[in-house]
Amino acid sequence: MVVGEISQERNLIIIGGGPGGYSAAIRAAQLGLTVTLIEQADMGGGCLNNGCIPSKVFAHAAAKLSETAHLNSLGIGSSEMIFDFQKLSSYKTNIINQLRSGVESLCKENKIEIIRGKATFLSVDKIGVENGHQFDIYTFEQLIIATGSNPITPDVRKEKDPRFLLSHEIYKMDKIPEHLIVRGQDYIALEIASSFAVLGAHVSVVIDGKIGLPFDESLNKELTRLFKKRKIKMYKEVDFIAKHETEEDITITFISDRNEVETISGSHLFVSEKRKPNLEELGIIRFGIELTEEGFIKIDKDMQSSIPSIYAIGDITGGPMLAGKAIKQGKAAAASIVGTQTEVDLTFMPVVAHTIPPVVSVGLTEQNARDIGLDIRVSQFALGGNGYATITGKKDGFIKVISDSTTEIIQGIHMIGEGAVEMSGSFVQLLEMAAKEEDIIFPHYAHPGYNEGLLEVVEGLVGQAIHTSPMKKKDLTKIS
Template identity: 50%
Template sequence: MVVGEMIEERDLVIIGGGPGGYTAAIRAAQLGLNVTLIEEHQLGGICLNRGCIPSKIWAYSARKKSELPHMEELGFKIDEPQLNLSQLLNYKDKITSQLRKGVEALCSGNQVEVIQGKATFTSENKIGVENGHQFDIYQFRKAIIATGSTAILPGELSQLKERVILSDELYRLGDLPERLVVYGSDELAFEVASSYSTFGSKVTLVLPESTGLDPSIEKELLRVFKKKKVKVIKGASDLTVSEGELDVQVKLVDEKGKEHSIEADYLYTSGVRQPNVKDLGIARFGVEQSESGHVIVNKLAETTNPNIYAVGDVTADGPSLAIKAIKQAKVAAEAIAGGHPEVDLTFLPKIIHTTPPVASVGLTETEAKEEAVDYQVGEFSLSGNGYAMLSGQKEGLVKVLSDPNTDIMLGIHMIGAGAIELSSTFVQLLEMAAKVEDLTFPNYAHPSMNEGLLEAVEAISNQAIHQAPPRQKVKA
């Protein structure tokens, strides 16, 4: 190893080039800061190269396949489609490469210095970067940790390597599994179950814990899975897994005490995400961490060391989502540049790219009951929506919760086509503390999926136009 003779000075050094890292770098550069971005592997991080983007390519492909029967109803004769997994893998590589080049071009266009290497804090204001035999030291005024996290197999599965796989291995398989067990109650587990069942795999979805979804949304999602012939096992416990040469054997007990024994080609799990901070050396320089190793930050994404910030999966607040990393990144860059921003994750949308997709923002009915919050509910089935019917996407519903005393919206949840695109509207309405009248007053395009939101709000007072009136109880 050769140690650089000169220490180079920078306004801002960012470690990690994923969504949080490169977003912070570009925003800081836009605000006039001298920025150095250090990435050990590829720009875009796990999200772009091995996580978010590949999984959404699979979800998009599955959704297009699910639309083919309706295309025939519209008059287009289509032969039975066959998935060419090799071609899908090539498409994934092409898209991730294009997106990565786009990030590289944006960094270059904003004059962000990008350095490849492994970074370590050598003092409170210095970072060393190792790349092969080269070792350079950068002195910074401020630094941002954006090193993300790594998924590992949970304790009971950690010794199994061949037939128990994480998303990184799943989206590189050369053959479509005939039988797949999906173990998990998280968003990615649902997406895997949805995509692979659509492709033709025989999928068993094992839910070890609550999904966290509103009960109406969960019920509809599980109904759709049943229609796709996905076997769902709820409240799984006493899990034991053993690997054979060509398969995996799974034994468990469901919430009713019934024992299950399942054979499959693979068992997929999203795993447990661990923050990538072990080799940074931050503990020596006043950066407080949680018991799990996540970095403690405030509303500015600032750590307990005022010169060091942290964003994304490495932070202790909120779930491991790119949208959280992007928001924290912008706030950190703006705060370092002298602004007065703030991170508020109250209305972070929960998005699931199943077919149909799910978007959930704000209080669920379960949470409202647990927190003893007064609420009223409006619910509208998309089977009554004109555009959903004509587009062959009538599965799903919209559900809203509002405060009966103030009429302020508390939560908006949707499963159905267009849910992801509408999620930003849900967030804006809740952020602005919109009232029922704020949703019923505007004009809605017709026909459109947007009308589902309007009619869900109108259903609070039993005034949804395209919904049958509630049955009246008649006394004898």
């Protein structure tokens, strides 16, 4: 190893080139800082290379494949749709490379210095970077840690088995599993179950304990119905007993919600894993940085750690492990460093699952609102009553709105159906601005379009939705 004899000085160093890290770097450069970004692997981090992007490629492919029947009804295509998994894998790789190249180009255009290597803290203002036989030392004025997290290997995986898959592995398979068992209920597990079922796998979903699905109860029921429609078998509220592997398959045994011992055998098993912060190898813990009870870096509203010159963003700070959060925190950290007042409020961070159809949840669920004692109005509009959904053949799902009946302020918006992801930004804006029912009813909406469903569901709060049959005998819009 060749050790640099002189410590090189840097203005701002960012460790980690994932969504949070490179967003922080670009924003800091825009604000006039000289930025050095250190990345030991591929730019874009786990999201671009192993998670968000590969999963959405598969979800997009599955969504298109699911349209075969509708396309035929439009006179497009043939009676048999051909699916080539190898071409899908190549497309995924090309998309990842294209986006990674884009990130690298943006950093270059913003005059961000990129250093390849593994960073280790030598003191509270000095790091060493190892790259092969080269070891260089840098002192810094400010530093942002954006090293993300890694999966905690589940206890049931005692040794490496290519049939036992974690979130960073499943989209690297060389073929579609014959029977994929999905153990978990988070958005990652649901996306995997939905995509692989359409792409040709037999899929079973096993949900441990009393956790249940993560959305408003109405959405959970509809998602369960749609999974059943796609022949995805769901086992809820189970108590896991054991896993057994043979050359032929992987078998799991559990006690079902009917209090019966059941066994499922599959060709592959996916498990939604817990994650831990990438902290130990950084060496920052020995310098007394304050951690949360869960072992993540503790930060204040400015993303600043207990060491004033060091900031932290993304997964390494705990909370929702979402790229959107990391990006927001990265921009906020850069602004804080130059003295600009900023705020990151995760109250209305949308929960999104790119299932078929997609699911979005923002704000209070109906149960949340009841639990805190709100007097609420609830309305639900089925997309089957939307003209554009009928045209496109995407009639599954609905939009649901929860409103405070006293103030008429919207408390939660939830949707399962085509267009949900694209409309989620509007949902968040409405809740952030504490929109009232009239704020949604007053504007004009493009016709025909999925967006009209939002107007219909809010008009439904007072029984005035045009494309919903009149309610009989009792008014379901006011629920105390």
